[in-house]
Amino acid sequence: MSEFKGAHRLAAALLRAYPPAWRTRYGEEFHQLLLDELDDRRSSLGWWLNLVTHGVLARLTEWGIAGDVERDRRITVAMRITGLAVVLGGACGAAMWAQLAVGWQWSAPASSSTRTGIELITAGLAGLALSGGSLAAGSLMVAVRRGRFRQRDARIALAMFCGCAVVLALGAGWIGLSWPGTGGHYWTERGLAPAWLGRRMWALTLSLSTYWAHPDQLRALGNGAGWLDVAEPGADCLACVHVAPSGRASWLCAAAAVDDGRGRAAGCRFHVPRGHWRRGLVS
């Protein structure tokens, strides 16, 4: 039995791949099955892989990403993942765009690679903004048309107020800041890209850009720019305050739309013959 002690310990450790709720229900008996099979010398590489794979699948099922999950919940989870991807992708893309546009990087600002990079990132950001905006606007419109807006108008109003306040504060605050870049993309040099947007994004990513910035350029800002150290995290906090309720309100509206769809479908659900096309031989 001692020769299996290591395997027993490994099996117990791998049980942690399964979600807590699953372990509460099946953990003890499942662990006993693993011990029985190990004592029976039934383990193999495939056996161990199966153990881990199903643990991961159980977790994905719990999160609604995979497995035997209702369509509405799959839509809900897909929307959450999409929203998260849009936010993360947008944030990273905006930071890179700002660095390239303002020109605070070691590489030559006007090089062809910089131009190509900023064009690609701009196109990607535009696509992200379009998809994210369409999703939010569509869900809001659906919610308003179905009369669900009133139930959540306080939170939505708060989100809108915060958003407007942040935009106004940033616009007013950064409009007077002189162009800090060393050149950047020709779009920004020729005024084809909105300068306030470039400055704002540059400021938002100042923590990042400081790392790469040339010391001479930092000194060129002068002592008067010290307030940026306070304003930049402050603006970021305001932006976060805005994003959280906005996202929550948009999400609630989208969820209300899904709920409405589910309510309408409930009347006919029990008459729909489901899965006949899949019925058949053992897979």
Add this chain to the structure above:
Amino acid sequence: MLLAVAPGHRQLADGQLGELGRYAGPATLILASLAEGEKHGYGLTKDIADFAGVRLAPGTLYEALSRLERQGLIEPVASEDRRRPYRLTVRGAEALRTQLDEQRRVAEIGLRRLELGVRPL
């Protein structure tokens, strides 16, 4: 008739084991094993290996068991042992019968066609 299922999970009509997707195969084997009487996980694995020649890996076995339990086709039996036995429910027996009838129908069609002289290339 539809079965009671846990919130957030799909509903399954009686006899539609195909709705279990890729777990329909293991589910049929488990139900067939439990048709003989209640068994725990290791007992199921050994019995299925004996009568079907298939060794179900633990993850696959318990994924199928949890789905079957959620759909009300099997139920756990109280036990003081760590090895918890399961037994077939009435609905599970009906679902197994439907599934096996369907498999027999397909098998008979296939065998009949073979007897008609259609030979593989």
